[in-house]
Amino acid sequence: MDTDLNLAINRTSDIPVLDVSGDVDEFTCAKLREALRSFIREGEFRIVVNVSGVKFMDSSGLGTLVGGLRRMMENNGGLALSGTNSQVERILTVTGLDRILKLHNDDYTAACSLRTQEEERKTAVTQ
Amino acid sequence: MAAEKKTPEELEDMLISAPGASAGDGWKPEDLRMFTFLQGILNRIDIAYVATYPPQQCGIATFTRDLSGAISKYVPFSDRVIIAMAEELTIEQYPKNVKCCIRKGDKQSYLDAADFVNDSSIAAVSLQHEYGIFGGPDGEYILDFLERLKKPIITTLHTVLFSPGQNQKRIVQRIGELASAMVVMVQMGKDMLINNYGIPAHKVVMIPHGVPNVHRVNAETVKKQLGIEGRTILSSFGLLSRGKGIEYAIRAMPAIVEKFPDAMYLVLGETHPGVRNYEGESYRQELLQIVSDLGLQNNVRFNNRYLTLEELVNYLCATDVYVTPYINRDQITSGTLAYALGCGKAIISTDYLYAQEVLSEGRGMLVDVLDSEQIGAAAIKILSDPVAKEEMETRAYKYGRRAAWFNVAIDYLNLFHKLCASCRGPEAAVTGTTSILDQGKSN
Structure with a gap:
């Protein structure tokens, strides 16, 4: 049984989508963390993380996503989650992290939320 | 009782960093603004666990340590309070989260522990039940504690006897009346509680026994x-x-x-x-x-x-x-x-x-x-x-x-949150709580 974490990057839009599948836990989250950091190194501060393929996620996986969000936000960007995954949704709700890490139905909606956030930020700055 | 103040390093250990993560990859100790931010975001629920606890050596002590530890990782700003069941005439070097002890044969200590919980910020009590760890005939002294308690109780049953003695049956039935939910670890236990003990079905929840997170190796x-x-x-x-x-x-x-x-x-x-x-x-x-x-x-x-x-x-x-x-x-x-x-x-x-x-x-x-x-x-x-x-x-x-602990912890947290949200008394209904086991069947 595959408990590895698999990552794939989709760059068909201006906001890249990181497809995550497998288990995101204490043994595998370093791989996800490194992928998120590599986006920042490359100057990409907005990213959609699609969690449809995630089988299980523990607090380490959750922490890695929050850490990624923090780094994106430090650079005036953001991180949005997409995909249908009741397990991830339940963890976000139970912990309260759904207030900052919303799970959008699809990549397009998640990307739109990031664009909206950026526009709001720009508007706030000009005002 | 106020939440214990935790250092950034402790928080990092509890929520953010995976064991073995390299230094600097997680939260930096100076990143206090984010901690404050997270403190405002993350749900808080102070839970008291009543059970035996390490260094006492028994399966329930290990279970309680593993369960409470797994839950704490998801709610790092909440208190994990252990009320340890202790044998008489013994002394143990408990860890600092053991805030109170109940002496097995001392009825007054059960009442004192209930008063301690009632006067604290504890939102719910997780009781690990096994006849032998409590005092009195068939461990009936635990009823004194439960009857005095004013907080929601979730009881995990580690033994469900198919043919209980009269007193054993009475105790479980009374716990069923006082508790908001009773957790069993297999479906068979659920069926027995409903059919043999007359516990209302809406109070019985199946959550599997947790297991360590292990990736298979050669x-x-x-x-x-x-x-x-x-x-x-x-x-x-x-x-x-x-x-x-x-x-x-x-x-x-x-x-x-x-x-x-x-x-x-x-x-x-x-x-x-x-x-x-x-x-x-x-x-x-x-x-x-x-x-x-x-x-x-x-x-x-x-x-x-x-x-x-x-x-x-x-x-x-x-x-x-x-x-x-x-x-x-x-x-x-x-x-x-x-x-x-x-x-x-x-x-x-x-x-x-x-x-x-x-x-x-x-x-x-x-x-x-x-x-x-x-x-x-x-x-x-x-x-x-x-x-x-x-x-x-x-x-x-x-x-x-x-059934990995990180999944089981979410099952329990979900149950705690639902009970605390829906009631402040023992008659709350538990509805719609499905185990991760059921959810995972499509995987």
């Missing part, structure tokens, strides 16, 4: 680390007592050794402290005598001490066939069997209630109690067919994975 690699390379390993672990039926597994070894001369049966764990107080090491001595009589000195090994989780997982990972030869057919849970599933092992077990359920659908082989011949035949069958063994291991691992 057994041969671990065997080499443990100095047992080239051996075919069978094992059993846990605190040794007569109910474990280890002698039946030992008596199965001659037949196994005949087919697999390199076979070695590891009996891991020390004698149960309660048993040691009662009869010393006489059971272990009897087992050693059987080994000697059967000439199995090269095929059976004992490790007579309490193993750390890491040691335990290493031994399990090195195991080819795990055996629970227990002789009590009413046993409704087994931490050791759950752990073996979590490590994805081929398992042989006597057909006690818990084993019947968790080893169904090809996740292991069941044998009759007190039957060495069947244990031997099952082991030979498994070891003779590596393909079937691998399939059994994969099915076991898949089941165990869904």
